[in-house]
Every structure is written in C-alpha cells, then in structure tokens.
Amino acid sequence: MSMSIKFRSRENIPMEMHKVRMVQKVNLLPVDERVKSALEGGCNTFLLKNRDVFLDMLTDSGVNAMSQEQYAAMMNVDDAYAGSETFYRLERVIKEVFGTEYFLPTHQGRACENIICKTFVKPGQTVLMNYHFTTTKAHIEQNGGDVVEIVKREGLEVNSDLPFKGDMDIDLLKKEIAERGADKIAFVRVEAGTNLIGGQPVSVANMRETVKVAKEHGILTVFDASLLSDNLYFIKTREKEFANKSLNEITLELGKLFDITYFSARKLGCARGGGILMNREDLYLAMQALVPLYEGFLTYGGMSVREMEALAVGLLEGLDMNVIEQTPIFVKALCDELIKNNVPIVTPSGGLGCHVNAMAFCDHLPLEEYRSGALTAAFYIASGVRGMERGTLSESREADGSERFAEMELMRLAVPKRVFTLSQMKYVADRLTWLYENRHLIGGLRFTFEPKILRFFFGKLEPTSDWPQKLAAKFKADFGDSL
Numbered sequence: 001m002s003m004s005i006k007f008r009s010r011e012n013i014p015m016e017m018h019k020v021r022m023v024q025k026v027n028l029l030p031v032d033e034r035v036k037s038a039l040e041g042g043c044n045t046f047l048l049k050n051r052d053v054f055l056d057m058l059t060d061s062g063v064n065a066m067s068q069e070q071y072a073a074m075m076n077v078d079d080a081y082a083g084s085e086t087f088y089r090l091e092r093v094i095k096e097v098f099g100t101e102y103f104l105p106t107h108q109g110r111a112c113e114n115i116i117c118k119t120f121v122k123p124g125q126t127v128l129m130n131y132h133f134t135t136t137k138a139h140i141e142q143n144g145g146d147v148v149e150i151v152k153r154e155g156l157e158v159n160s161d162l163p164f165k166g167d168m169d170i171d172l173l174k175k176e177i178a179e180r181g182a183d184k185i186a187f188v189r190v191e192a193g194t195n196l197i198g199g200q201p202v203s204v205a206n207m208r209e210t211v212k213v214a215k216e217h218g219i220l221t222v223f224d225a226s227l228l229s230d231n232l233y234f235i236k237t238r239e240k241e242f243a244n245k246s247l248n249e250i251t252l253e254l255g256k257l258f259d260i261t262y263f264s265a266r267k268l269g270c271a272r273g274g275g276i277l278m279n280r281e282d283l284y285l286a287m288q289a290l291v292p293l294y295e296g297f298l299t300y301g302g303m304s305v306r307e308m309e310a311l312a313v314g315l316l317e318g319l320d321m322n323v324i325e326q327t328p329i330f331v332k333a334l335c336d337e338l339i340k341n342n343v344p345i346v347t348p349s350g351g352l353g354c355h356v357n358a359m360a361f362c363d364h365l366p367l368e369e370y371r372s373g374a375l376t377a378a379f380y381i382a383s384g385v386r387g388m389e390r391g392t393l394s395e396s397r398e399a400d401g402s403e404r405f406a407e408m409e410l411m412r413l414a415v416p417k418r419v420f421t422l423s424q425m426k427y428v429a430d431r432l433t434w435l436y437e438n439r440h441l442i443g444g445l446r447f448t449f450e451p452k453i454l455r456f457f458f459g460k461l462e463p464t465s466d467w468p469q470k471l472a473a474k475f476k477a478d479f480g481d482s483l
C-alpha cells in the first residue's frame, strides 16, 4: 500500500503505484480567453469544449485511466449480437467479484435506474434512500414516485468527524416506514460513496442494519455501487471489522446483502457501461424484457464488446488496494492543502473528489444567484480547471415553479482514477486559494435558457454583472503574464 511508504521527513505524500506510459497533451488558455469560453458556454461547465479546459475535474465518469491489461483485453473480443463469449466472460467475473447469480447489462448507470424504476416504482410511491443522485431522482419522479432522504444528520453538515457520513439514520428509516406504510415504499436505496454530499462513504454495519429493517417490512433493497471503489477503501481503512478482510470478501458480502445491486461501469471498473445484479430469479425476470427494449440484446445491453472486456479486467483490478486507494489519497492531499489555506471544503475528505463549500465561499451572494454555479464558473476563469456545480442548479424546481434550494451548495472537483499528478493538485489548490482570497469579486448568475428536466446538463446562464471581466483583470494584476 502506498500510504505505508514512509518518507524521511514523515510527510504524508501520496505515492502513485503505477507509471505513466501514455499521455494526453493539455492546454491552458490565457485568462481573457477563459472568460470568453465561460460566457460562450452559458457559465455552465458542462457546455465547455474540452480543448478549452486545462484540468478536466468535471467527473470521473468514463474518464478514469485504464490499465495496459484493460487495453490488451479490448483486443481479444467475441463480437456477436447474441451469446458472445465476451458476455459470458464478464458474467463470470461479476459472479466472482459480487457473488451474484444474475446479471443484466446496460449502457450506463442511469440506464439501470431507468429499468429498475420502470419496474418497481408505481405512481404515489416513495423511495427511501441515504441521499439521491441526480439521474436516480429524475427516473423515480418520471415514474410518478418521490424521494425521501434519510442520511444521518452529520451527512448534511459540511464539517464533521463522522467516518461514515453517508450512513442512513436507522431510526428515521423505521419512522418513515411506520408513517407511510410498507406498501407505499417502492424500495430502499443505499448509495455507496454518496456523490452529492461529498463522496462520503457508508459503513457495512449501517448497510446491514438498513437491509434488516427493510426486510422485516418486506421492502425491496437496492444498492447503487457506482462509487463502491472509494467506499471499499474507507470500509477497509475505517471500519475495524474489515481491516483484515480482503476487498473481495467485503464485496461478496454486499452482493449477498441487497436484493438488487447496480452500477455505472463508467465509474466502477474504469470502463464504459453498466449492470444490474441480483440473486433472485423473479427480480431478474421482472426487469429482463426492458433490456432489449432500451439497451440492446441481453448479452451486450448497449455496451461494446471492447468495453465489456475492459470492464471484466477493471472489476478484478478494483480488488487491489494499490489501485483503489489512488483517488482517496490524492483527494486527501488536495483537501489537506486547502484546509491549511482556510478554504472551506467538506470534511473529512471523501472519495470521488474534493468538494468545496460554495455556501461559505460565496456567502455574499443570494441563494437565487446560484452560489455553487457562480463559484464553478469563476474557478474555470481563475484556473482553466473544470469543476461541476453540485447545488441548487442540480436540483429541479418545485411543482409551483419556485426554486428548490439545495441542502448543500458544492463545487465538486473530481479526481478521476490515476489521471492527475501531485503538481497538478498543487496548482488546483493554489488557484482555488487565490480565488478564495478574491471571492468578493465573484458575482451571481441568472438563467437565459432553463430546461425542465436535469437543467444543469445544458441550461445556460449569464453573469448578473461584468464580474468575470473584473475577476480576469485582478488575475492579470496579481499573476502578470502567467497563464
């Protein structure tokens, strides 16, 4: 394990347990051109062209570094519409990793959500969960259901000492079931590594409790394992019972625990695709017909055979601590630097990326002017780094058209697996610290085009004043001709 490599100085330096043998050139535009790109992209980092981005920290989804073994596997495929050997190879690996009997392939994580929600969510029903993910909630609502979040109170506190901030509040779970009635609950969903509240992990002990309560009431349990890799790292390092268990043993326990497990293979397994896993034949048969309808035949589900081979290798590599620790230890290095500089971030540092607390960073802005959206646009201007808004813009409006303010206003700086170097992390911390020192220059945003569903993906906004130009002027005054 790299963290067991000690330096003479006793400094904690995250060590890369891989070497870089293929690279991609990146480009850092001058600050005035960054202002232009930000405005052209409707101040929405989803709409930036990647050629205008220096470090792409939008997401880890589909952009993790792949190993040479994954690339090699992509050359050895069985390309068939039906019954390809590649599918059976992947099915065998999934059985080995999760211990599950049945596997439905899909083209990505939200496709699993579409199939699960179409099958199990009836109008008027509720899905109880630790915390929602954007696409999950959209699919539940599209099917006439709603979402109730019952993460522990500390999960919504920006700074807390709780090692598993993604844990479910079990008392609240029991209360919600008692008040609503088990028949009004479509399923209970646990999301590993809760994306929207800072990549915070869930403990196995809490998952066991959650499933026990749901089972007592005959309620279906669903596990979103998209962010399992980081969550496994935290189970292994923070949950005593598992310190000496292998990553495979932990994953096998989780595969057995839940009725249905699904994942985005753009995240888990460092490829591109998705899958729904289960042990019960009745659940498999209930969802099976939707795969050919929305995804593709049952033995590819919208994935290319090359990605399926890469996924099979990636899932097995994800059982190696040297592989899975790379993101959390880099996230921690970035977070530690920001904490040292008093920049407000979510703590303890979790998986997936560094989560900057825009609520505090931009506390001079009214919530209606989208604090995390404004911070994300401003940070692109200050650094060429593309983060993602994870706050009110990522919510949808209430039925009456009023704004639904997010509980947390975050800018997420994702750290895709094995992609960035430590000097790049230092650059991110440097520019973000500068922006924090000049935060009064960040102004608000307002919509010029607002889609009804998942508006954050392609909605367009404009600054409420000429603050981007003023921010760029200050950048030039402080950094001279530096990019």
Ligand SMILES: Cc1ncc(COP(=O)(O)O)c(C=O)c1O
Residues within 6 Å of the ligand: 061, 108, 109, 110, 111, 133, 135, 136, 191, 195, 224, 226, 227, 264, 265, 266, 273, 274
């Ligand atoms: C927790 C979680 N669930 C589901 C998804 C959806 O997966 P995909 O992007 O592959 O559709 C994501 C993607 O970011 C995620 O983080």
